Amino acid sequence: MNRKAFTMIELIFVIVIIGTLSAMAIPKFTGVKDQAVKATELSTASAVATALESVHSAWSISEDDFDWDNDGADDDIDTELSSQGYPWDLNRTNRDPLDALLKSGSKSGFVEQTDLLTLSNANCSMRYRLYTAKASDPVRGIKYPTRNSARDVEGKPDRNDFWIYAPEVNGTCRIKSDHFAPRQIIAGDFLLLDLNGTLQPDFDVQDLGLGFGLI
Numbered sequence: 301m302n303r304k305a306f307t308m309i310e311l312i313f314v315i316v317i318i319g320t321l322s323a324m325a326i327p328k329f330t331g332v333k334d335q336a337v338k339a340t341e342l343s344t345a346s347a348v349a350t351a352l353e354s355v356h357s358a359w360s361i362s363e364d365d366f367d368w369d370n371d372g373a374d375d376d377i378d379t380e381l382s383s384q385g386y387p388w389d390l391n392r393t394n395r396d397p398l399d400a401l402l403k404s405g406s407k408s409g410f411v412e413q414t415d416l417l418t419l420s421n422a423n424c425s426m427r428y429r430l431y432t433a434k435a436s437d438p439v440r441g442i443k444y445p446t447r448n449s450a451r452d453v454e455g456k457p458d459r460n461d462f463w464i465y466a467p468e469v470n471g472t473c474r475i476k477s478d479h480f481a482p483r484q485i486i487a488g489d490f491l492l493l494d495l496n497g498t499l500q501p502d503f504d505v506q507d508l509g510l511g512f513g514l515i
């Protein structure tokens with residue numbers, strides 16, 4: 301008599317095999333998804349940095365107002381751009397914090413975490429804003445490695461990292477923190493500040509709870 305159905309034991313084996321394959325595949329899929337989110341954030345930031353340099357280039361050769369944010373109307377560059385030719389605010393319509401630099405209808409995924417702030421010391425002063433995006437979101441962003449700090453690849457955003465934009469820098473400014481190596485910042489920079497460890501920045505305090513400031 302020919303058998304036309306699986307036995308219970310065969311079904312159990314099939315279920316176990318499928319479960320094992322799924323358990324192996326899910327972490328790999330999650331890793332691929334995380335890498336895609338990081339790559340998207342880095343790509344958007346690169347596009348923003350390029351757009352900022354385009355604004356600065358137009359400012360450097362212009363003696364009159366011009367349409368720096370591509371809204372179809374000339375803008376008052378004396379008030380909307382810093383003395384070094386970079387926009388004070390990257391938001392145009394309140395639809396997206398970077399929408400003045402993006403193509404119409406695009407969304408950056410970035411969130412502005414601070415208003416325009418000022419830091420100064422005897423050597424320099426700078427005005428800046430801080431941002432996060434999907435990978436660097438403090439709550440829902442990419443999880444940082446908790447057991448092996450060597451897996452926290454520098455330059456790849458995760459949930460305790462953030463971005464700094466500095467429309468104006470006077471003098472030689474070097475920013476520092478207890479959680480990243482000191483680095484120089486110049487006007488127009490839109491940079492990822494990649495923190496080591498797992499401490500979250502507190503955007504409600506001046507030093508972010510990280511010893512953030514100027515050297």
